[in-house]
Amino acid sequence: MYANGGIPIKYKPDGSGEVEIASRPRPTQVFDDGREYVMEYALCPEVSLIKAWKADKRGNLIFRGTAQNANPDAAVAAKICIVEAEHI
Secondary structure (H helix, E strand, O other): OOOOOEEEEEEOEEEEEEEEEOOOOOOOOEOOOOOEEOOOOOOOEEEEEEEEEEEEEOOEEEOOOOOOOHHHHHHHHEEEEEEEEOOO
């Protein structure tokens, strides 16, 4: 359903319930396992806000706990990375 498009993005403001803007179809691809996957475009953020446990003066970061899940990926994805570190 998502790959075919037509999912409502915006309804008409007159309250009729008709769709004003619908989603476009998404590209799909079949991989080795034979399943069809919907391909999405990657996010390209300008700035990422990161919290680290420890940082050194060269910019190396050490993460603790659940901060290890997404912070390293968010740090390398953005053009500018702003870090809050508990220890320097």
